[in-house]
Amino acid sequence: MSLTGGAARIGALALLGFAVAQPAQADTIFVSNEKSNTVSVVDGGKLQVVATIKVGRRPRGITFNEDMTQIFVCVGDDNRIDVIDVATQKVVDRLPSGPDPELFVLDPQGHRLYVANEDDNMVSVVDIATKKIIGEIQVGVEPEGMGVSPDGKILVNTSETTNMAHFIDTESHKIVDNVLVDARPRVAQFTGDGRFVWVSSEVGGTVSVIDAASRKLVHKISFAVQGVPRESIQPVGIQLTSDGQRAFVALGPANRVAEIDARTYEVKRYHLVGQRVWNLALSPDEKRLYTTNGVSNDMSVMDLERGRVVKSISVGGAPWGVIVKP
Amino acid sequence: MRKRSGRAPVSQAAALLTIAVALLLGTPAWAADPLVVRIGYLTRAEEPRIPQTFLEPVSEDEGVQGARLAIADNNTTGRFLNQRFDLVEVTVPEDGRVEDAVRDLAGQGVRLLVADLKEDALLAAAAAPEAADMLIFNTRAPDDDLRNERCRANLLHVTPSRRMQADALAQYLASRKWMNWLLVVGRTPQDAAYADAIRAAAKRYRAKIVEERRWTFEDANRRVDTGHVTVQSEILTFTQGTEHDVLVVADEADGFGEYLLYQTWLPRPVAGTHGLVPTAWSRVHEQWGATQIHSRFERQAGRWMRPRDYTAWMAVRAVGEAATRTKSADPAALAAFVRGSDFALPAFKGQGLTFREWDGQLRQPVLLAGPRVLVSVSPQPGYLHQFSELDTLGDDRPESRCRSR
Numbered sequence: 001m002s003l004t005g006g007a008a009r010i011g012a013l014a015l016l017g018f019a020v021a022q023p024a025q026a027d028t029i030f031v032s033n034e035k036s037n038t039v040s041v042v043d044g045g046k047l048q049v050v051a052t053i054k055v056g057r058r059p060r061g062i063t064f065n066e067d068m069t070q071i072f073v074c075v076g077d078d079n080r081i082d083v084i085d086v087a088t089q090k091v092v093d094r095l096p097s098g099p100d101p102e103l104f105v106l107d108p109q110g111h112r113l114y115v116a117n118e119d120d121n122m123v124s125v126v127d128i129a130t131k132k133i134i135g136e137i138q139v140g141v142e143p144e145g146m147g148v149s150p151d152g153k154i155l156v157n158t159s160e161t162t163n164m165a166h167f168i169d170t171e172s173h174k175i176v177d178n179v180l181v182d183a184r185p186r187v188a189q190f191t192g193d194g195r196f197v198w199v200s201s202e203v204g205g206t207v208s209v210i211d212a213a214s215r216k217l218v219h220k221i222s223f224a225v226q227g228v229p230r231e232s233i234q235p236v237g238i239q240l241t242s243d244g245q246r247a248f249v250a251l252g253p254a255n256r257v258a259e260i261d262a263r264t265y266e267v268k269r270y271h272l273v274g275q276r277v278w279n280l281a282l283s284p285d286e287k288r289l290y291t292t293n294g295v296s297n298d299m300s301v302m303d304l305e306r307g308r309v310v311k312s313i314s315v316g317g318a319p320w321g322v323i324v325k326p
Numbered sequence: 327m328r329k330r331s332g333r334a335p336v337s338q339a340a341a342l343l344t345i346a347v348a349l350l351l352g353t354p355a356w357a358a359d360p361l362v363v364r365i366g367y368l369t370r371a372e373e374p375r376i377p378q379t380f381l382e383p384v385s386e387d388e389g390v391q392g393a394r395l396a397i398a399d400n401n402t403t404g405r406f407l408n409q410r411f412d413l414v415e416v417t418v419p420e421d422g423r424v425e426d427a428v429r430d431l432a433g434q435g436v437r438l439l440v441a442d443l444k445e446d447a448l449l450a451a452a453a454a455p456e457a458a459d460m461l462i463f464n465t466r467a468p469d470d471d472l473r474n475e476r477c478r479a480n481l482l483h484v485t486p487s488r489r490m491q492a493d494a495l496a497q498y499l500a501s502r503k504w505m506n507w508l509l510v511v512g513r514t515p516q517d518a519a520y521a522d523a524i525r526a527a528a529k530r531y532r533a534k535i536v537e538e539r540r541w542t543f544e545d546a547n548r549r550v551d552t553g554h555v556t557v558q559s560e561i562l563t564f565t566q567g568t569e570h571d572v573l574v575v576a577d578e579a580d581g582f583g584e585y586l587l588y589q590t591w592l593p594r595p596v597a598g599t600h601g602l603v604p605t606a607w608s609r610v611h612e613q614w615g616a617t618q619i620h621s622r623f624e625r626q627a628g629r630w631m632r633p634r635d636y637t638a639w640m641a642v643r644a645v646g647e648a649a650t651r652t653k654s655a656d657p658a659a660l661a662a663f664v665r666g667s668d669f670a671l672p673a674f675k676g677q678g679l680t681f682r683e684w685d686g687q688l689r690q691p692v693l694l695a696g697p698r699v700l701v702s703v704s705p706q707p708g709y710l711h712q713f714s715e716l717d718t719l720g721d722d723r724p725e726s727r728c729r730s731r
Contacts, residue, residue, distance in 0.1 A: 100618075100621075118618055119618055119622075121402055140402055140403055141399050142618050159403075160615060160618075160672075161399055161615075161618075161643075161672065162399075162403040162650075163403070163647075163650065163672075164403070164406060166406075178406040178407075180651075183670060183671075183672040183678050184615075184672045203670070203672040203676075203677060229714075229715055231676075231714070231716075234676070234677075253676075
């Protein structure tokens with residue numbers, strides 16, 4: 001959810017889906033480019049870059065605020081979060097983040113950001129209104145992925161070298177459980193109903209599905225692509241459709257997005273996208289999937305009804321995170 | 327932030343082993359009775375390496391700092407699983423016997439040993455009777471015969487072999503079509519071994535060594551009042567002659583290689599032990615999360631992480647990874663897991679690393695480091711292999727001459 005802004009909003013907007021008639025889709029897509037220190041703004045109708053917003057150094061994690069009037073961007077090399085005003089497309093403010101923020105997640109009430117401090121084995125809790133760090137939680141080595149349950153009560157953080165998903169009580173800021181997953185976990189994503197957490201393991205090459213209540217591993221999804229070496233299959237970004245039917249997982253240097261039946265965990269097919277695909281975002285009507293391709297410096301646009309990539313759009317250098325606003 | 331004083335000064339009286347059990351300062355408390363995994367770290371006192379460049383500090387704690395960082399990393403993970411990791415550091419005096427240290431470590435319950443030793447000392451340690459039921463991680467010796475004729479069942483090689491380094495460089499040079507090499511070889515046996523690996527790589531990748539030259543000048547002190555003038559004329563004349571695409575240098579002791587850059591007769595790049603260097607680790611590497619380990623290491627050690635630190639980190643992390651996955655502290659179970667097919671170590675190289683069953687070598691991508699930035703990482707695209715592309719570097723199964731595993 002850190003990458004889409006919030007499943008609830010998207011769910012509501014999905015009802016309007018048919019009104020957003022093709023081909024003129026009014027989405028606006030925002031892509032963080034970690035090399036060029038910018039956020040590209042892409043018009044979803046024209047499928048063109050319409051603006052480029054200068055931000056701090058090494059922008060990666062990107063998310064909207066509660067009402068989608070602002071965008072928060074982790075600028076890791078500047079050890080802070082930049083705040084972009086969506087209307088004027090300018091950086092208007094900054095928030096503290098703790099050292100080297102990479103990924104974060106907005107709590108469902110919209111008051112707090114939970115930030116992974118990769119350099120410090122720590123998760124920082126940032127109060128948005130007062131712009132203060134109000135809590136720090138010690139986690140495993142190299143914290144990375146951040147997911148929050150739809151009710152906001154449980155935060156999941158992954159640590160890349162400890163190889164765990166840490167379940168954290170957002171009230172007490174205490175770790176309540178740790179679930180071992182495969183090597184180098186990157187992204188944690190709750191299902192819309194809050195029952196499961198999907199965790200991608202980049203070096204392990206798998207996605208672990210964890211029961212959020214019992215904290216037991218219920219399934220481990222593996223991938224195999226004809227002609228692609230096993231080591232090149234490196235899952236990172238995860239997106240789940242709001243109806244709980246389908247899941248998409250970015251497979252990094254395999255240059256593929258896996259499409260998965262989210263009920264049976266069966267991989268249905270692999271979609272060829274750009275090089276080194278990092279993260280994914282569904283359009284609000286869930287008819288499209290946008291991917292950031294870090295090596296080919298572009299974004300692939302997948303038409304989910306036709307089941308294929310329809311366009312590649314050049315964005316900035318080393319695109320990383322992506323979010324979509326209707 | 328940890329500071330320890332566990333290392334014996336070189337001058338310390340012989341026959342005394344200095345033993346320091348790492349204190350776990352600053353690590354959070356465990357629940358009652360954690361599982362304890364003891365890992366030995368064995369090195370020998372020696373004169374510190376003096377780098378030819380003044381940009382690099384002279385350090386007396388290469389290797390052990392990496393092991394200490396990995397212990398801290400293991401413990402960060404271990405407190406979630408109620409496992410604790412202790413490092414038992416031993417420095418054998420320059421003229422001391424490593425076998426005695428192995429016996430002593432065995433007496434302290436150490437069965438998993440990180441060996442920061444050169445080839446002969448490593449073999450002596452591995453041959454000690456008490457080492458028979460130990461698993462020893464070679465984190466320093468790159469010698470190819472250790473992976474072949476002199477291989478041993480109780481040794482795993484974390485450090486890449488010379489042949490892996492040479493293959494990594496050769497793939498890159500071949501991908502550039504720089505196929506004609508002038509090979510300059512220093513005076514030490516290690517330089518000769520490096521040159522052997524370069525020759526094997528040239529053969530494998532069909533490059534041509536147009537000429538070989540031995541560096542016969544006396545190695546000089548790095549600081550002299552007369553400065554650079556002699557170097558400038560020496561190297562100009564030394565490198566005159568046969569046309570080549572690249573000068574490949576074998577100077578592991580860092581005696582002269584640094585001087586070759588920009589001083590050659592023809593305007594040619596320098597690669598090998600200097601210039602473009604194939605290596606397990608370098609400060610210029612920042613991909614795949616490497617920045618995080620650099621930051622942690624520099625906070626702890628107050629200097630950059632060197633290849634010996636990195637390999638020691640990998641060895642101790644390999645044990646930590648085994649303990650995490652098996653939820654065991656039993657050395658035999660941990661050793662079996664590390665050797666087994668479920669083991670893979672993430673080590674900031676973009677993929678899980680595993681040990682080759684035929685010679686105990688850790689498969690790993692090899693960095694190609696320039697003096698200021700990373701140039702590339704081998705294997706290069708297009709070098710395919712039926713099992714793992716990493717097996718295009720070093721001794722592949724059919725070529726291995728290791729018979730005692």
